[in-house]
Amino acid sequence: MRAALWLAGVTSLALANSAIAADTIKIGFVSTFSGPTAVIGNDMRNSFELALDHMGRKMGGKPVEVIYEDDQQKPDVGKQKTEKLIQSDKVDFIAGYIWSNVLLASLKTAVDAQTFLISANAGPSQLAGELCSPYVFSTSWQNDQTPQAVGLYMNQKGVKSVFLIGPNYAAGKDMLAGVKSTFKGQVLGEEYTVWPSQLDFSAELSKARASKAESIFVFYPGAAGVQFLNQYTQAGLKQQIPLYTAFTIDELSLPLQKENALGVPGAQEWVNDLPNEQNKRFVADYRKKYTGLRPTFYGAQSYDAAQLINSAVEAVKADTSKKDAMKAEMEKANFKSVRGPFKFGNNHIPIQNFYLQDVVKDADGQLSLKTVATIVKDDQDRYHDKCPMK
Amino acid sequence: MLLIVEQFLNGLQFGLLLFLLAAGLTLVFGIMDFVNLAHGSLYMMGAYFAASFVAWTGNFIFGIVLALGATLLLGILLEFVALRHLYGRDHLDHVLATFGLILFFNDAVRLIWGPAGLALPLPAWLTVPIAIMPGIYYPAYRLAIIAVALAVALILYLVVMRTRVGMLIRAGASNREMIGALGINIKLLYTLVFGLGAALAGLAGLMQAPILTVQIGMGENILILAFVIIVIGGIGSIRGAFLAAIFVGMIDTLGRAFLPDLLRQVLSSSAASTAAPALSSMLIYLLMAIVLVARPEGLFPANRS
Numbered sequence: 001m002r003a004a005l006w007l008a009g010v011t012s013l014a015l016a017n018s019a020i021a022a023d024t025i026k027i028g029f030v031s032t033f034s035g036p037t038a039v040i041g042n043d044m045r046n047s048f049e050l051a052l053d054h055m056g057r058k059m060g061g062k063p064v065e066v067i068y069e070d071d072q073q074k075p076d077v078g079k080q081k082t083e084k085l086i087q088s089d090k091v092d093f094i095a096g097y098i099w100s101n102v103l104l105a106s107l108k109t110a111v112d113a114q115t116f117l118i119s120a121n122a123g124p125s126q127l128a129g130e131l132c133s134p135y136v137f138s139t140s141w142q143n144d145q146t147p148q149a150v151g152l153y154m155n156q157k158g159v160k161s162v163f164l165i166g167p168n169y170a171a172g173k174d175m176l177a178g179v180k181s182t183f184k185g186q187v188l189g190e191e192y193t194v195w196p197s198q199l200d201f202s203a204e205l206s207k208a209r210a211s212k213a214e215s216i217f218v219f220y221p222g223a224a225g226v227q228f229l230n231q232y233t234q235a236g237l238k239q240q241i242p243l244y245t246a247f248t249i250d251e252l253s254l255p256l257q258k259e260n261a262l263g264v265p266g267a268q269e270w271v272n273d274l275p276n277e278q279n280k281r282f283v284a285d286y287r288k289k290y291t292g293l294r295p296t297f298y299g300a301q302s303y304d305a306a307q308l309i310n311s312a313v314e315a316v317k318a319d320t321s322k323k324d325a326m327k328a329e330m331e332k333a334n335f336k337s338v339r340g341p342f343k344f345g346n347n348h349i350p351i352q353n354f355y356l357q358d359v360v361k362d363a364d365g366q367l368s369l370k371t372v373a374t375i376v377k378d379d380q381d382r383y384h385d386k387c388p389m390k
Numbered sequence: 391m392l393l394i395v396e397q398f399l400n401g402l403q404f405g406l407l408l409f410l411l412a413a414g415l416t417l418v419f420g421i422m423d424f425v426n427l428a429h430g431s432l433y434m435m436g437a438y439f440a441a442s443f444v445a446w447t448g449n450f451i452f453g454i455v456l457a458l459g460a461t462l463l464l465g466i467l468l469e470f471v472a473l474r475h476l477y478g479r480d481h482l483d484h485v486l487a488t489f490g491l492i493l494f495f496n497d498a499v500r501l502i503w504g505p506a507g508l509a510l511p512l513p514a515w516l517t518v519p520i521a522i523m524p525g526i527y528y529p530a531y532r533l534a535i536i537a538v539a540l541a542v543a544l545i546l547y548l549v550v551m552r553t554r555v556g557m558l559i560r561a562g563a564s565n566r567e568m569i570g571a572l573g574i575n576i577k578l579l580y581t582l583v584f585g586l587g588a589a590l591a592g593l594a595g596l597m598q599a600p601i602l603t604v605q606i607g608m609g610e611n612i613l614i615l616a617f618v619i620i621v622i623g624g625i626g627s628i629r630g631a632f633l634a635a636i637f638v639g640m641i642d643t644l645g646r647a648f649l650p651d652l653l654r655q656v657l658s659s660s661a662a663s664t665a666a667p668a669l670s671s672m673l674i675y676l677l678m679a680i681v682l683v684a685r686p687e688g689l690f691p692a693n694r695s
Contacts, residue, residue, distance in 0.1 A: 173664075193646075194670075197671075199602045203400055209396075210396075227601065234532070
């Protein structure tokens, strides 16, 4: 009798489980939630959650279940977590990915399993070129694009020479290559630092000064950007050699960079003050839901990733087995991006504007980022013709 | 030429900072025979204390003095509550317990200060570059680190070589059982040494904080370098730690500064810029391997009979 009851309990539990599995849209989200760069992962999660709130936490009429996994900023861990999400959780979509090296390590797992992967940040050149896949979309950019915009801006300013500094990993190399591809002046030096362990840039700064370059370009995401700006200012270089940046100053690093960041320009595809309705709602509701915090471009891209997934699920009325239909729908980019104009190229990387942003004091006396100008309109990455998809 | 001088200063500054961290580690390891992986956590706590106290008091100097005191007390408390129960045990037990402490401190910091990290802003008089030679500007704060670390090294030398406490510490490093047998309160000596080591780690952390950010896990990368230094310098030897730290600081900085250009002479530019950071971060480990082969006791072993 007891055994029968037990058995009944188990079967009903199993039934309940399978019922849940069929009735939810499952999304895996891989990002960094521990260590010094966890603040980035938190911002992405906050924005993704906010997007779900805005959708009533349902896609195509079905409730959404998101499983967040921590990649610890390590490619091997990211790959494991991706495998776990796809093979044992059987997610319908997988999104997130801050780091290019983590994404590159995880990519094959998703593509082989024909699970849609939406990169909400990382944009290695391989992803836009030879490794492009029908199952992979990006709601960010290809790494080279943002520094390319910085290079164009430096040309506009009439800068004659530059010294480049960046971290020695996939994204760092793309970033410096990006500036070099558009900057018309001389490149007087190029330094790569050990990533992510090297935190002291004194040797590189001394070389930049000795090179007599007119400007310095850096790419240092996360805490490294704070450290770089500290050391750049302390070395007295702020008065000597103007700095141009990509992904070095954002709403997460700004409270720590403070005055050091004033007047340091950067390029970005999204700025918090972009004047479209969707963005106003995103920024206002984010600041309401998470008091004391401000959304970053990482968050904006994650918000768009949720919207992209939603558009696909709505189009197939939550029948996620219709992969071709979902792919066709996503290629249309049929959603209102928080960055305004947004469409996909043949390689599923966005074609979009890049803006010049500057650090200013806002109305409440806080430092914030502001759009100054549009550097380039409808920019497409320079690897798209290497992608076999047409 | 100017670049070389500047890079030497960079190397010296980095080396001296490493010395502060390694000195505490070598004291604890050499004298108490205790492997303390949580030394990096004390470094982190020093930085967090400094950021909080400086913000609280509004005065940089006052804040860091308070932070030093707090790290000293924390070290003594840690020794009293947790570590003294582990002295007789195997090194593996030390490693396990102090690894647990790293996790404890990281999560404690996350709870108290939040995951985002803190900034420790410098007062205006430390942010200006100083002309040390015509045409060479060096950040005032990095010069201050060099001065403070040299002063601490001198004081440590005087304390260890010229005072009674120092004599006991040296005796403890040479023969632990004997000084216990001679009626010295070895427990108190150990607590004192551990507290001193903690304060040195805290000093290194809070001096590094304005250059870097104050963040969770900041002590873990740098602790590996500190271990390399005490192995090269000879375990338990302050003099060894000092020279090895400067050595490692120089090799690391000069390697990063000049290796890429040297490699570009023989390799293509892009291959050189990829290989150089990897190679320069390997140099210190190569040095350690060579020292271990040639002189397993370290370059300047503490006097053991």
